[in-house]
Amino acid sequence: MHCLWGLQQLDYKFELKGGTSLSKGYGLIDRFSEDIDILIHPETDLQYGPNHNKPAQVKARLEFFNGLAEAIKIPGIIEVVRDEEFDDTRHYRGAGIRLKYESVNPLPEGLKAGILLEVGFDQVAPNRPCTISSWAYELAVESGIADLTDTRAVDVPCYEPGYTFVEKLQTISTKFRKQQADGDMPVNFMRHYYDVYCLLADASVKEFIGTDAYKDHKAKRFRKADEPDLTRNEAFLLSDAETRKAYADAYAKSRALYYREPALFDDILARISRRLPEL
Incomplete structure (x- = not known):
């Protein structure tokens, strides 16, 4: 902020x-x-x-x-x-x-x-224009601190969440493919699964899924090496038990990234799995 x-x-x-x-x-x-x-x-x-x-x-x-x-x-x-x-x-x-x-x-x-x-x-x-604030600033305002400088960033154009959602799907697919190829876990890769989980609860994102604009953006962003049918894309299935455990462990290690209790990794995968046919 x-x-x-x-x-x-x-x-x-x-x-x-x-x-x-x-x-x-x-x-x-x-x-x-x-x-x-x-x-x-x-x-x-x-x-x-x-x-x-x-x-x-x-x-x-x-x-x-x-x-x-x-x-x-x-x-x-x-x-x-x-x-x-x-x-x-x-x-x-x-x-x-x-x-x-x-x-x-x-x-x-x-x-x-x-x-x-x-x-x-x-x-x-x-x-869309958004005001960028922080919990620290909001707490300071609520506490009535005198002579507080308003350091919020006002009317900042922020990318539509639906488009970000598509790009998160592509990021997961590409990073998974590369991780499986070289064995190296990208730093904080798991945050993208969490973000997709959260975005699937947003009304504007749910309305965007399946539209012509959604399909066009997905076709534009997904790379040739990435499976566009997410019901067949292992990045979202994690069928291999060893891989799933490794990803769950990596997600658990990223706890410091979250300022509220994050969803369990199994719950994240379950929500994504339910929506895969639409994605």
Whole structure:
């Protein structure tokens, strides 16, 4: 919340997608956002379309990301650095910028240090304006703290949850396929199962499922190597007992991500399983 407010104070125009939009924007999930998926609009005519892959265009995007890291100044943030681990080093349509602050207490296990802005040019429309708040700010207001600065980010365009839902399905499918191939468990991969579970309870998402827009977006996002018929996609079935246990254990280890008691992994799979024929 505070960092998004800070970006607004700097007059950046931006839109959100991913976990931050779902938790802080729409209030649909009860977990901390490890990173902020954000599109920050360039002030210049920066080209980032799918065919803009000339070396000069790629270089211009890299310079844009580097320039953001140098320009962002937010009260309470002691250092802004580029986090190249999250860079799209081939075409630079996305890059990581980490906002560092002084921690009063040690970080819980499973949480990353600082605030990561995953800046990119992925689809962020359709969207709705949302006010991004936090439990800490709301508690401070309720407590009547004097001279409180309102650091909420107001009217932030947040990606429609139904479209995020489709992209979560694709992420689960792709990450599962890669995990089965190399044996490495992606960091906090299990949060996507939790997010899908929560989104399946949202009225707007349920209305979106099965529409032409849903089918078109799914066809656009799912990769050739991923099974589009989810009743046959092992990422959602987890038929192998050993794999299911490994995933349940990984989910249990991600407990620090949630600020309310999360659903049991078996309950998550059960809800998803019931809806697979429609998805």
